[in-house]
Amino acid sequence: MMNLRRLATRLAVGAATVAGVLAATTTTASADILTSIETGPGKCPANWVCLWSENNYIVGNPKGGVDYGAVGANENIADLGKFKFESKLWRWKGMADEASSVVNNTGSSVCFYEHTNYGGLEFRIGPWEKWASVPSWINDRISSFKFC
Known part of the structure; x- marks a missing residue:
């Protein structure tokens, strides 16, 4: 049960990081x-x-x-x-x-x-x-x- 929670937390943090990188990439493209x-x-x-x-x-x-x-x-x-x-x-x-x-x-x-x-x-x-x-x-x- 504890390993499942850790895995879910890591996946959520990873997804948030990827979303932040994608958002930064798209906003800089419009600021040229x-x-x-x-x-x-x-x-x-x-x-x-x-x-x-x-x-x-x-x-x-x-x-x-x-x-x-x-x-x-x-x-x-x-x-x-x-x-x-x-x-x-x-x-x-x-x-x-x-x-x-x-x-x-x-x-x-x-x-x-x-x-x-x-x-x-x-x-x-x-x-x-x-x-x-x-x-x-x-x-x-x-x-x-x-x-x-």
Whole structure:
């Protein structure tokens, strides 16, 4: 009788552990994109890549009017145009062709591309680099990025 209770307790603990691992796995998969990054390079989380629509990591149009914003991800993004927000400037075309400043808060190099699916001009930055203003030839032209 005592062995049966111990076995039942061990099975219950094991099942709870497996359920906790599965729950942690599914919740992290949905947290791969950030759309609520604030102004400033320090707002980009560790191990993430962040892009702002304005120079100097600014969220909000410094001249007033239409809202601007920022996005971040901890994975490759083949199409920044998929980030659409009704209250943001990018409601029609997403974040594609909007980035003016970037932060690479990872230990890997990141390549930003002019076109979706990693095509066109490439702008590469190293680990932990921050660019308050990307070069003019890629400014407002980034449509995808990946770790490279």
